[in-house]
Amino acid sequence: MVQKTTQEILIENLSFSYPDGQAALREVSLQVAAGERVALVGPNGAGKSTLMLHLNGILQGDGQVRVAGLDISQPSDGVLRRVRAAVGLVFQNPDDQLFSPTVFDDVAFGPLYMELPLEEAHRRVERALAWVGMEGYARRVSHHLSTGEKKRIAIATVLAMDPRLLVLDEPTAGLDPRARRSLIELLNTLPQTLLVSTHDMRLVQDLCPRTVILDKGEVVADGPTEEILNDEVLLHAHGLERP
Amino acid sequence: MHYHFLDPYRPGDSVLHALDARVKLILSVAFILAVALTPAGAWPIYVLLLALAVALAVASELGATYALKRALIALPFALAALPSLFTLPGAALFSLHIGHWTLTATGPGLERLLSVVLKSWISMQAAILLTATTQFPDLLVAMRAIKVPRLLVAIFGLMWRYLFVLVDEAIRLTRARDARSGSLTGRGGRSAWWRARVTGGMAGNLFLRGYERGERIYAAMAARGYDGEVRAFPLPSLASGQVALLIGGLVSLATLTLLGIWLW
Numbered sequence: 001m002v003q004k005t006t007q008e009i010l011i012e013n014l015s016f017s018y019p020d021g022q023a024a025l026r027e028v029s030l031q032v033a034a035g036e037r038v039a040l041v042g043p044n045g046a047g048k049s050t051l052m053l054h055l056n057g058i059l060q061g062d063g064q065v066r067v068a069g070l071d072i073s074q075p076s077d078g079v080l081r082r083v084r085a086a087v088g089l090v091f092q093n094p095d096d097q098l099f100s101p102t103v104f105d106d107v108a109f110g111p112l113y114m115e116l117p118l119e120e121a122h123r124r125v126e127r128a129l130a131w132v133g134m135e136g137y138a139r140r141v142s143h144h145l146s147t148g149e150k151k152r153i154a155i156a157t158v159l160a161m162d163p164r165l166l167v168l169d170e171p172t173a174g175l176d177p178r179a180r181r182s183l184i185e186l187l188n189t190l191p192q193t194l195l196v197s198t199h200d201m202r203l204v205q206d207l208c209p210r211t212v213i214l215d216k217g218e219v220v221a222d223g224p225t226e227e228i229l230n231d232e233v234l235l236h237a238h239g240l241e242r243p
Numbered sequence: 244m245h246y247h248f249l250d251p252y253r254p255g256d257s258v259l260h261a262l263d264a265r266v267k268l269i270l271s272v273a274f275i276l277a278v279a280l281t282p283a284g285a286w287p288i289y290v291l292l293l294a295l296a297v298a299l300a301v302a303s304e305l306g307a308t309y310a311l312k313r314a315l316i317a318l319p320f321a322l323a324a325l326p327s328l329f330t331l332p333g334a335a336l337f338s339l340h341i342g343h344w345t346l347t348a349t350g351p352g353l354e355r356l357l358s359v360v361l362k363s364w365i366s367m368q369a370a371i372l373l374t375a376t377t378q379f380p381d382l383l384v385a386m387r388a389i390k391v392p393r394l395l396v397a398i399f400g401l402m403w404r405y406l407f408v409l410v411d412e413a414i415r416l417t418r419a420r421d422a423r424s425g426s427l428t429g430r431g432g433r434s435a436w437w438r439a440r441v442t443g444g445m446a447g448n449l450f451l452r453g454y455e456r457g458e459r460i461y462a463a464m465a466a467r468g469y470d471g472e473v474r475a476f477p478l479p480s481l482a483s484g485q486v487a488l489l490i491g492g493l494v495s496l497a498t499l500t501l502l503g504i505w506l507w
Contacts, residue, residue: 058462081468089466095408096459101380101400108476113468118476141380143247143407157467 008034008165008193009055009067016050016061024050025061026217034164037194039208039225041201043239047217048197049092052167055195056080056087068164085114088158088192092170094150095142103129103145103153104138110161128160129153132186148179152186159190166192172200201243205229213238247407251374259303259372263485264381265388265478270492271373275366277496281503283358288503289365296368303376310375314367324359328352379403384478393473401460409453416445 009032016025024047032038040048053059057072057080065072068086070079091097100106107128111121129135132152142150151171158166171187172180184206187194196208204211204225211228213221215238221228228234229242254260259267274292281288300310333351340346374382383403386396420441461469481489 053462056466058465081470084466084468087466089463091459091463091466093459096456097463099401099404099460099464101383101404105380105475109464109469110467112474112476113470121476141378142404161467 006033007066008032008036009195010064011054011066012064014051014054014061014063014065016047016054016059024217025054028063028214028217028219030212030219030222032193032195034193035191036210037208038196039204039211040195040197040214041199041204041211041240042214046214046238048214049169050217051214052089052169052195052197055165055167056084056089058089085110085161086164088161088163088166090154090158090166090168090171092173094147094154097154097157098142098150101141102138103134103140103142106142106153107138107156107160110157114161124160124162128156131159131190132156133182146179147174148176148183151175151179151183155186163192166190166194168194168196168198170198170200171196172198172203201229201241205243213240215239247410249407249410250379251371252378253305253375255304255376257302257304257376259299259376262376262488263481264377264385265481266485266489266492267373267377268382268385269389269489270496271369273493273496274369277500278362278366278369280500281362282507284354285358285503285507288499288507289358289361291499292365293361296365296372299372300368303372305372305375310368310371313371314364317363317367318360321360321363324356327355327359331355387475388478393475397473405453405456405460408456409449412452413445413449416449420445 009030011028011030014025014028015023017023028047028051030051040051042048050059054061054065055067057075060073060075063073067083070083070086072079072083075083098106100109104125107125108121111124116124125138126135129137132155134149134152134156137145137149137153142153145153155166155168155171168187172183175183180200180203184203187196187207194208196203198204208225211221211223211225212219213228213234220238221231221234232242235241274295278292281292296310297307301307303309328348329346329352331349331352333349336348336350336353338345338347377385380400383396383400386399387393
């Protein structure tokens with residue numbers, strides 16, 4: 001397998017339809033280089049979440065998908081495991097992401113399934129919780145946490161796997177301004193390649209130098225955030241607005 | 244930190260809260276077993292077991308009557324033993340005439356009925372104290388320790404995690420319905436049949452939401468490498484003091500039970 005270090009995500013002509021026949025992605029092509037921070041914006045139902053689920057092989061459509069140097073168009077079990085260790089996918093609703101009895105169990109879930117030595121797994125949990133500023137929360141029970149705390153822990157659950165690529169679905173949805181601000185600051189400290197799907201245009205402005213607009217399953221714009229956010233006609237045409 | 248109103252856990256730092264969940268789970272099960280094995284009519288043993296339960300409630304700092312009151316919830320189930328009042332042979336106490344039938348209550352029958360009611364009430368207290376002083380995640384670890392199948396423990400864990408989420412969702416649905424159940428005349432809404440249909444629709448809605456949530460949770464698990472096998476960290480070892488307590492507790496309960504079986 002040829003390792004392409006420069007392109008972390010390489011998608012060519014990806015199409016996907018749900019079992020009910022509804023087309024969610026049409027001929028999507030997207031390249032993201034290592035270390036880039038890219039915002040994925042678009043109206044509801046544009047296919048943003050569907051695209052994200054292709055990045056670690058949970059959904060598989062027609063077309064070429066290479067992520068973290070792995071071809072996951074027709075992946076074997078081994079490749080799927082490796083790509084899932086390389087891609088940290090954070091779902092929109094932290095109640096879906098945090099399914100374990102305690103915070104510790106949730107953050108340890110990824111390392112445990114990566115079959116890391118136990119001490120290493122423990123260290124990863126501590127490090128991930130420290131990274132998101134949630135030290136001392138390990139023994140807490142998820143349903144006792146606030147939404148902001150849950151979001152941070154949800155991010156810790158994937159940071160513990162030491163991924164090369166972070167894929168976040170609506171990270172600021174449902175957060176109050178203070179929690180939102182501190183989450184953006186947290187994301188700004190992360191070194192990973194970042195793909196963020198969001199409706200929060202100020203998050204886009206503050207975090208991502210590059211923006212991709214997805215509408216009706218197609219990439220309709222891809223360029224520097226500043227240019228795209230200043231193009232009011234383009235934004236309005238796709239149900240978006242300036243920050 | 245807020246606790247869900249459905250969560251029986253009451254935070255505290257009593258000796259009972261601090262005790263290892265494995266010790267608590269095993270001793271609770273042993274206590275219930277001891278109560279169940281004590282023969283009918285062994286009243287002094289019942290008094291001792293009840294005193295033990297109350298003493299534990301006091302030690303848990305929840306109050307002597309905490310479990311006494313809550314354990315009454317088991318009483319309706321104990322009524323299943325009502326027929327024994329009339330079916331056990333022995334000296335007649337009184338007779339009931341219902342139409343053609345005559346039901347004769349007997350002394351041994353009464354003794355059996357009272358024993359069953361008392362036993363279920365005492366057993367229930369152990370379960371209540373266990374869940375009030377132990378966080379559910381610790382209880383799951385304890386279940387793993389006594390070799391409850393891993394898959395079953397994982398299912399309990401998921402059930403516990405999402406029970407609250409689902410109940411909150413149901414509460415929101417009910418509120419949304421109530422908020423739109425205004426009336427111009429001030430009188431109640433439409434027919435009972437219509438309201439039943441609305442409730443049915445809500446139940447269906449809740450089921451669909453639960454189903455979709457299940458799919459999203461599975462995706463979140465798969466994204467972090469879940470492969471169908473349930474994995475967990477090895478259990479921490481039990482401190483020697485806790486082991487001594489466990490053995491002491493088991494021996495005392497066994498002694499009480501044997502005493503009951505011997506003497507009655």
